[in-house]
Amino acid sequence: MKFFWEARKVILLAVLIYLVLKAVFGFQLLSQYIEQITLFSFIVILTSLGLNVIYGYTGQFSLGHAAFYGIGAYVSAYLSKSLGVDGILGFMPVLFLSGVGAGLVGYLIGIPILRLRDDFLAIATLGFGTLVRVILDNSDRFSEVLGGSRGFVGIPRITNLELAFFVTVFLILVTRNIIFSRFGLFWRCVKNDELASQGIGINTSRMKLMAFSYGCFLAGIGGALYAHLYTFLHPSNFDILKSIDFLIIVIVGGMGSIVGTIYAGLIWVGFIEGLRIVLPAEMLDLRWVFIPLFLIALMMWRPYGLIRKGG
Amino acid sequence: METISYLLQQCVNGLQLGAVYALIALGYTMVYGVLRLINFAHGDIFMLGAFIAYYLISKFDIPIYLVFAITMVCTAAAGYIIEKVAYKPLRNAPRISLLITAVGVSLFLEYFLSLKFLFTANYIGFPRPFEVQVYDLSLFTVTNIQLIIFAVTAVSLVLLFLLIYKTKYGKAMRAVSYDQEVAALMGINIDATISLTFIVGAALAGVGGILYSIAYPQINVFMGIMPGIKSFIAAVLGGIGIIHGAVLGGLVIGMSEVFVSGFLSSTFRDGVIFIILFLVLLLKPSGIFGKRIEKV
Amino acid sequence: MKALAIEGLEKGFGGVRAVDGISFSVEEGETVGIIGPNGAGKTTVFNLITGFYRPDRGKILFYDKNIAHLPPHKLPRLGIARTFQNLRLFGKLTVFENVLSAVLVRGGYNLLSAVFRSTDYFVTESKAEEKARKLIEFFNLTGKEDQAAENLPYGEQRRLELARALALEPKLLLVDEPGAGMNPIEIQGLVQTMNEVKRRFSLTIVIIEHQMGLVMNISDKIVVMDFGEKIAEGTPEQVKKDKKVIEAYLGEEPL
Numbered sequence: 001m002k003f004f005w006e007a008r009k010v011i012l013l014a015v016l017i018y019l020v021l022k023a024v025f026g027f028q029l030l031s032q033y034i035e036q037i038t039l040f041s042f043i044v045i046l047t048s049l050g051l052n053v054i055y056g057y058t059g060q061f062s063l064g065h066a067a068f069y070g071i072g073a074y075v076s077a078y079l080s081k082s083l084g085v086d087g088i089l090g091f092m093p094v095l096f097l098s099g100v101g102a103g104l105v106g107y108l109i110g111i112p113i114l115r116l117r118d119d120f121l122a123i124a125t126l127g128f129g130t131l132v133r134v135i136l137d138n139s140d141r142f143s144e145v146l147g148g149s150r151g152f153v154g155i156p157r158i159t160n161l162e163l164a165f166f167v168t169v170f171l172i173l174v175t176r177n178i179i180f181s182r183f184g185l186f187w188r189c190v191k192n193d194e195l196a197s198q199g200i201g202i203n204t205s206r207m208k209l210m211a212f213s214y215g216c217f218l219a220g221i222g223g224a225l226y227a228h229l230y231t232f233l234h235p236s237n238f239d240i241l242k243s244i245d246f247l248i249i250v251i252v253g254g255m256g257s258i259v260g261t262i263y264a265g266l267i268w269v270g271f272i273e274g275l276r277i278v279l280p281a282e283m284l285d286l287r288w289v290f291i292p293l294f295l296i297a298l299m300m301w302r303p304y305g306l307i308r309k310g311g
Numbered sequence: 312m313e314t315i316s317y318l319l320q321q322c323v324n325g326l327q328l329g330a331v332y333a334l335i336a337l338g339y340t341m342v343y344g345v346l347r348l349i350n351f352a353h354g355d356i357f358m359l360g361a362f363i364a365y366y367l368i369s370k371f372d373i374p375i376y377l378v379f380a381i382t383m384v385c386t387a388a389a390g391y392i393i394e395k396v397a398y399k400p401l402r403n404a405p406r407i408s409l410l411i412t413a414v415g416v417s418l419f420l421e422y423f424l425s426l427k428f429l430f431t432a433n434y435i436g437f438p439r440p441f442e443v444q445v446y447d448l449s450l451f452t453v454t455n456i457q458l459i460i461f462a463v464t465a466v467s468l469v470l471l472f473l474l475i476y477k478t479k480y481g482k483a484m485r486a487v488s489y490d491q492e493v494a495a496l497m498g499i500n501i502d503a504t505i506s507l508t509f510i511v512g513a514a515l516a517g518v519g520g521i522l523y524s525i526a527y528p529q530i531n532v533f534m535g536i537m538p539g540i541k542s543f544i545a546a547v548l549g550g551i552g553i554i555h556g557a558v559l560g561g562l563v564i565g566m567s568e569v570f571v572s573g574f575l576s577s578t579f580r581d582g583v584i585f586i587i588l589f590l591v592l593l594l595k596p597s598g599i600f601g602k603r604i605e606k607v
Numbered sequence: 608m609k610a611l612a613i614e615g616l617e618k619g620f621g622g623v624r625a626v627d628g629i630s631f632s633v634e635e636g637e638t639v640g641i642i643g644p645n646g647a648g649k650t651t652v653f654n655l656i657t658g659f660y661r662p663d664r665g666k667i668l669f670y671d672k673n674i675a676h677l678p679p680h681k682l683p684r685l686g687i688a689r690t691f692q693n694l695r696l697f698g699k700l701t702v703f704e705n706v707l708s709a710v711l712v713r714g715g716y717n718l719l720s721a722v723f724r725s726t727d728y729f730v731t732e733s734k735a736e737e738k739a740r741k742l743i744e745f746f747n748l749t750g751k752e753d754q755a756a757e758n759l760p761y762g763e764q765r766r767l768e769l770a771r772a773l774a775l776e777p778k779l780l781l782v783d784e785p786g787a788g789m790n791p792i793e794i795q796g797l798v799q800t801m802n803e804v805k806r807r808f809s810l811t812i813v814i815i816e817h818q819m820g821l822v823m824n825i826s827d828k829i830v831v832m833d834f835g836e837k838i839a840e841g842t843p844e845q846v847k848k849d850k851k852v853i854e855a856y857l858g859e860e861p862l
């Protein structure tokens with residue numbers, strides 16, 4: 001068990017960063033809003049890392065990642081509300097279960113759809129995302145608390161700096177350890193050439209399922225942290241545009257690069273939320289005119305990554 | 312008796328929706344044939360068709376056949392430009408890059424056109440060019456709108472099949488679909504053929520946009536998303552790349568949607584279509600008319 | 608002892624009878640060459656043995672066990688490894704990773720060991736790395752470990768694919784046209800490598816090859832295929848004189 005020993009440098013760095021953040025927020029050098037989006041950026045990094053495992057490392061294209069983020073958010077909010085959870089300790093099992101829930105849904109949906117390739121997988125995941133959206137919009141039919149298209153209100157605010165930061169750091173380390181192990185290697189083999197992978201004895205369906213459900217697990221954890229940061233959920237937070245957000249972060253950061261995803265997540269959240277401060281509300285809609293153009297430009301010039309080259 | 316007449320009525324309504332889906336699905340299937348690309352922006356071309364017709368009808372007093380003609384020319388031009396500007400530079404890129412680009416084009420069209428000085432994001436009432444008339448055929452009723460949809464769809468299909476199976480351009484399209492390299496060796500102009508495919512597909516989507524708006528007269532920049540996805544599913548159901556498959560798929564999807572709304576609840580309409588998609592992908596990914604191919 | 612026995616194997620694609628009732632067997636330790644004109648069905652036989660295709664009829668016995676309906680990924684575990692006619696390397700992975708992946712497939716630690724970095728993880732990894740390095744050295748690729756496989760020259764890619772296949776420690780190695788696209792000098796090198804492989808690893812080999820020089824040189828026995836059927840079988844000398852074989856090759860390169 002050399003988990004901590006191997007990661008000592010990263011952990012040291014993380015603790016330093018944490019202390020700086022704690023000081024900055026503690027002395028209220030920055031506004032509440034900045035603190036909020038800082039925590040949000042950790043959540044985005046974690047969730048994007050999930051997509052990077054699925055798409056960047058294993059090559060399974062998904063347009064439905066936000067659905068799993070949403071599943072994690074709704075499951076956690078439902079659990080903590082119905083169990084009356086209000087502290088971090090009680091929240092930990094809820095957090096874990098939300099991740100497992102999203103991962104399990106990913107596993108079950110992955111069994112049929114991961115046999116598909118590229119564009120068909122894209123349509124299937126998009127279809128799944130839309131299906132989840134329809135269900136969330138009508139969720140009040142199953143249980144009044146879920147709120148349907150009015151949104152899920154009154155979730156306890158539990159996500160704080162410690163929780164968001166250390167959960168993210170811990171899961172980044174876990175992800176790194178999987179990536180740099182035989183499993184990560186097999187994922188990359190599958191991405192490179194599925195038939196050759198089978199030819200050397202890799203059970204490709206199992207590896208794809210594993211990557212997909214693990215990626216969904218990370219999204220589920222991200223969603224749970226999100227729900228307990230903003231205390232309000234709406235189905236429109238988990239639609240295709242959100243999936244595109246995560247996709248852009250993965251591509252900007254570099255496919256198959258953990259560090260790239262971290263930078264890209266920070267930059268992306270900073271950029272989008274920065275626009276919110278700089279631009280008047282009615283101009284804000286303009287961003288969805290420019291984001292697609294940016295995406296197209298990426299595809300033409302740097303389809304595998306901007307910050308890191310990716311591959 | 313009443314159930315039978317209700318059933319027949321639903322069939323007629325399903326055919327109306329299915330005909331429009333078929334028109335859109337054709338564009339998906341043809342483009343997939345020549346480029347192996349799911350052209351996400353195709354649903355937005357359909358939306359564009361609806362808006363162009365809206366302006367033509369409400370701002371100019373021109374006969375309806377001209378509305379169709381001008382709209383088709385405009386959407387065809389849009390399809391042509393999109394291919395040249397966004398897809399052609401990626402001809403040799405991985406398929407996923409092309410797909411992501413198509414998603415980008417689609418989002419761009421929607422959000423750009425939803426700007427305040429353009430179409431806005433609001434729903435707009437579509438001016439019907441004629442009064443609705445209902446003909447009672449005792450067992451069920453038909454409206455003049457439905458008759459027009461059936462007639463226009465039928466004429467479009469006949470023209471399309473003539474183009475594809477009786478002209479050298481159609482032959483070129485089929486050759487490129489079958490094998491691009493061989494087609495190039497045979498001296499077929501690949502670029503021109505791909506352009507033509509986009510032009511024809513977009514023109515059909517334009518027609519679909521008009522017909523849809525006449526039947527459901529509320530238009531909006533995002534109106535192309537769901538019909539687009541459903542038509543693509545229709546194309547997959549019929550066997551992607553197969554022309555008559557797209558027509559049959561469109562009709563089946565339209566029917567299913569109307570039947571689910573009629574017998575279950577309209578909330579689950581979209582859900583059921585995606586369940587159909589999952590079933591097709593699971594049981595026969597190559598679709599109704601597709602052949603199974605083995606790998607290696 | 609028979610390492611491989613094929614009995615009445617059939618496979619059709621639509622109207623094409625790609626493999627039409629073929630039977631032959633391979634003794635343990637033997638090297639058998641399969642030759643035949645293009646489209647004769649040779650590669651299809653490999654794809655049937657390795658589970659990429661399901662046979663319409665017939666048996667494939669590997670040490671008396673019928674393997675005809677196993678999925679492809681199960682076969683390396685039983686001891687069958689293959690190369691592909693048109694090279695299937697993991698192009699974006701390094702040379703080292705290409706070989707290492709095959710070593711690590713054969714066994715190792717579980718997910719929890721990987722996540723928490725148990726001793727098992729470190730031991731298995733270092734053993735695997737050592738083994739991969741040895742194979743890379745054997746195939747003369749030392750110094751290129753960190754290059755992306757797709758950037759290697761063609762001949763080296765062929766060697767790398769062999770290294771990857773041997774990393775699986777197979778009992779039976781299936782090689783599909785290793786000499787395709789090589790010049791005579793490269794072929795010479797390949798013959799040498801194949802002979803060294805035979806000497807160093809105790810292997811049963813089935814090799815598909817167009818380059819007669821190569822296949823005649825290293826095979827103990829030759830199976831000749833045409834139109835999905837076996838038209839001749841015997842030692843290289845016998846096959847060279849066979850009428851049917853000469854007919855099938857009429858217009859192709861002289862034997």
Ligand SMILES: Nc1ncnc2c1ncn2[C@@H]1O[C@H](COP(=O)(O)OP(=O)(O)O)[C@@H](O)[C@H]1O
Pocket residue numbers: 605606607620623624625643644645646647648649650651652
């Ligand atoms: N996946 C496939 N689908 C359809 N036909 C195939 C497939 N694989 C092989 N064939 C056909 O089977 C025949 C034998 O092919 P193959 O085994 O590759 O020949 P060889 O390796 O001897 O050159 C050829 O006619 C080929 O076209």
Ligand SMILES: [Mg+2]
Pocket residue numbers: 649650651692
């Ligand atoms: Mg062959």
